[in-house]
Amino acid sequence: MADFFVLGIGGTGMRCIESLIHLCAMGMFDDTTIHLLALDTDKNNGNFKRLKDLKDAYVKAKGGKNPLSKTFFSAAIEYYEFSPNYQSNSNFVERFDYTITQQKNRHRSDLADLVLTENVEKFNLDHGYRAQTHLGSMMMYHSIVEMADKDCDLTKFLDKFAQSAKNGAKMFILGSVFGGTGASSIPIIPLAFKDTIAKRSGDVSDIIQSAYFGATLLTAYITFKTPNEDQLRKEKIVATSDKFDINSQIAMMFYNADPTVRNAYSRFYMLGCDSKWDPMSRQEGKMAETLTGGASQENDSHYIELMAACAALDFYKTDEATLKKTNDGPQYLYRAVDESGKLDFQDFVDTEDEKSFAQRFGTLIAFSLFCNGDDDFVSKIQEKKHVEIQDFGEIDVNQIKYLKQYFELFHWKKTDNLKDGEGWLRQLHRSAGGSDKFLFNQNLFSPTTQKELMGLKWNKELYRSEGLGKDNKYDYGLVGLGLGGSKFDEFKKKFIEYYKKGDKGQSENKGEQLYKLVFDTLASLYKFEK
Secondary structure, eight states: OEEEEEEEEHHHHHHHHHHHHHHHHHTOSTTEEEEEEEEOSOTTOHHHHHHHHHHHHHHHHHOOSSOOSSSTTOSEEEEEEEOOOOSSSOSHHHHTTHHHHHHHOHHHHHHHHHHSOHHHHHSOGGGOOTTOHHHHHHHHHHHHHTTTTSOSHHHHHHHHHHHHHTTTOEEEEEOBSSSSHHHHHTTTHHHHHHHHHHHHHOOOOOHHHHSEEEEEEEOOOBOOOOOOHHHHHHHSOOOOGGGHHHHHHHHHHHHHHOHHHHHHEEEEEEEOOSSOBOTTGGGTTSOSSOOOSSTTOOOOOOHHHHHHHHHHHHHHHSOHHHHOOOTTOOEEEEOOOOTTOOBOGGGTSOHHHHHHHHHHHHHHHHHHHHHHSSSOHHHHHHTTOSTTOOTTTTSOHHHHHHHHHHHHHHTBOOOSSTTTTBOHHHHHHHHTTSTTOBSBOGGGGOOSSHHHHHTSOHHHHSBOSSSTTTTOOOOOTTGGGTSOOOHHHHHHHHHHHHHHHTOOOSOSOHHHHHHHHHHHHHHHHTTOOO
């Protein structure tokens, strides 16, 4: 078992952590405890709330506290969050006593005026740094270090990291370089953490040298509504998506040249795409202004955020010798995909993980259909409605409740229109351009009602008809005899075979024992090696 530290920064970072939690549910982080720190200046952001809902659903659906292997929900997740408090002293002028500084240390206020316009000095920070990275880096550094003598989620996370850093801990940072919070924080996080740990514990050992830091450099991939004149006059500073490309270029030029960044990071993963995704397109016509943050800003997910989470997986699995820092600075890794835009499993993970990724992703989808669909297999087992399966009546009903909630966030919510209730998986399919461009059979995403979804032949048509997965399917057991049958009948039959073998995995938790049996059953049905 190992500890892995992951930090998501800003709105993009929140959505990347969502994808990473879904990787955990697939079972891609076996035998691992993941310490997740969600860091955003906008604590009321809709994506922040959705992340917390997903985290709660995962942890409570998992049931047990320990990491496992070769099963769904295998990773143990320890969750922390931190938001700088901008409720009072909500702008630069107030936070740094600008008026007093101007009176007593005029040279300092003059320096601030040289690099910050009046509008930047006075805009409200409650919704983030709004692409003002020169301001954001300073604000975030001080916000972190100021917490050194507090007992809070941030310092609990850093205390745990400080213990592990002595033995070469790995920390991966997920965020964008085109906006405000992520781009501001990536260059200063290692130093801010080092200084906070030293101030908190008196330990001046250099965690930057003993630990391994990696990060995504996620360039512009989204667009959104341009603010109107009235909003600009009112709010003064509003990030606009037409500047995201140049913001990305400038940020990466800085990272590549800055000695602090070059000394801190072992590896950068550069990701981006030409086509621009409007994450609020489903809300078109409902918004009078450009959203700068708050509860209403709940952006849909994008497949590139799953690539970023897979980059974290790659960093975690890379041996320490490869990550050793050199005078040449951090390694840069890139990902290129087919010119057609059609995505394959190998576009997300290395060749050695491709088959495992395809198996675990696909079988988690099948699990969601059996659990939240018409058959409701998990609830029926808990209620002992299958006479052959009687060991799972002790499963906590709340564990099943949260498993269903997890699958709603993962796949779909039970609504009259699936497009209104689409979860993470269906959003990723849309972001890739729809049709057959995203990993699985396009028929999986065509239904608009639950009845249509349940009518799909996902036993034979879960994967596409070409590439990895084309041979991974199963038939109805009784069809060949002319006796009918269903996807569920064959699943239940195979499940009972594994149930009778008695292999319920490493956990004492009944829910986790059930997940292990479902994992093995689906791997066998879809003809994957376990």
